[in-house]
Amino acid sequence: MRLGSRGALALFGIGAAGGLVGDACHVATGTTTYLDATLPFIWKSQLWFPVAVGLATVTTGELRLRLGPPRSGRDPAEAVTAIGSVVALYALSAVVTDEDPLAATVLIWTLAIVIAARFGGGMPALACAASAAVLGPLAEILVVEADLARYAQSADGLIGVAEWLPALYFAFGIVAARLAEILMPR
Amino acid sequence: MRLGSRGALALFGIGAAGGLVGDACHVATGTTTYLDATLPFIWKSQLWFPVAVGLATVTTGELRLRLGPPRSGRDPAEAVTAIGSVVALYALSAVVTDEDPLAATVLIWTLAIVIAARFGGGMPALACAASAAVLGPLAEILVVEADLARYAQSADGLIGVAEWLPALYFAFGIVAARLAEILMPR
């Protein structure tokens, strides 16, 4: 694994923690509701959720490093800003859930594109973002189909998941790719 | 024309597309409502709207290039961030329409000033922003007076248009000026 064990562990922890924080916002505002309580809850999330986000972060980061040589720069402040940007976008999506879906979707997509322009780096990062934007919502559609959780009626227009969900995963993919570049062993 | 035909065409397209996206948000949340359907609709806008925004973008960009030599730097990522910033501000103004006008106005103005500090460049850009902040709302006041469209009651305190409208046009002027610098022929 090009991430190395430390890089993978760090990405897993960042993804799981960020997922827990964002998901707590979604549950708090009613954007999402868990329908199943088979596993224990960690804060407001079923145990499988932070594990899935952590693994997705590691997978996306590893994909980034296999797609091409990392860009330079290992500024810890950039890592903090990148993580903060996507967690802020996550929290913002929880806050605008009751707004008109079109306006919410344009807002989240536009900010996702700003995040991509700031932290993205050419085709490898774009490929990570695009695959996250497709696979992430697809996985959540399966979660909804399996009656494990559901989205609020004001935010379930995309086969049961939120219209802005691909944008959030797009930003996630950009940031996971950048973190992989910053955290990889050298 | 200092923009050149390609630069003018690009600015027209960017302005028209951005206008359509932002206006769709305004219509979706009820910030604005069209009262006249003489011309065909393009998505949620009457045809004259994207044309007017496109022409305003070209005019503002051309004004920028006549006011002084362009600054250096032609980074495509900066263009994407600049466009994204003003479209995000546009969408945000749609989302906060039902909030208190003072808080909404302070929020939009403050973010417009942050955009100006990031993308602005001295007096030429400031002149573009100031003229857009005056002429844009003035044009929209005429649109409202002509009963072509109206603003929501919660956002019509400035002679019938939104209190935060000058701030949105201020940011538009800054970004149109910067795009002109980036897109002009060299």
Place this chain on the structure above:
Amino acid sequence: MRLGSRGALALFGIGAAGGLVGDACHVATGTTTYLDATLPFIWKSQLWFPVAVGLATVTTGELRLRLGPPRSGRDPAEAVTAIGSVVALYALSAVVTDEDPLAATVLIWTLAIVIAARFGGGMPALACAASAAVLGPLAEILVVEADLARYAQSADGLIGVAEWLPALYFAFGIVAARLAEILMPR
């Protein structure tokens, strides 16, 4: 005083003005309500409020300069962006007052951390931010206990003050510290 009289005066003015603007947003959206009108009102604030914020800005800036040598860079645009960022966060906190406290708190904290990563500079700035994040809410708790003002029911979960208040003061501390570096005499 390491700020010098001009630097202290500038910081006082910036803090008082920013406080007035942000407080007007809080009063307008009902986030806070003054319960006492002994002193005259300046715009929407009791006179003591801008004075207190101005003094806190000077004190935080002076603390910064005593904790270590200032970083380089005196870009006026950076000062404008720093001030704009914290005023925007202030206005945003007014706009999300009726949202779920957890989502609002995550949003404000995350943006405060992004502001810290952008404008902060090592331990001295962090110490200013941490002390502001503790002392600011503490002072406001005393204001609430003294029945001078109160927070809305949807935003009074932290001993009577808003849950996100420490995050707002954290960002304030970062920005006051950076402004002190920019404004100090050299």
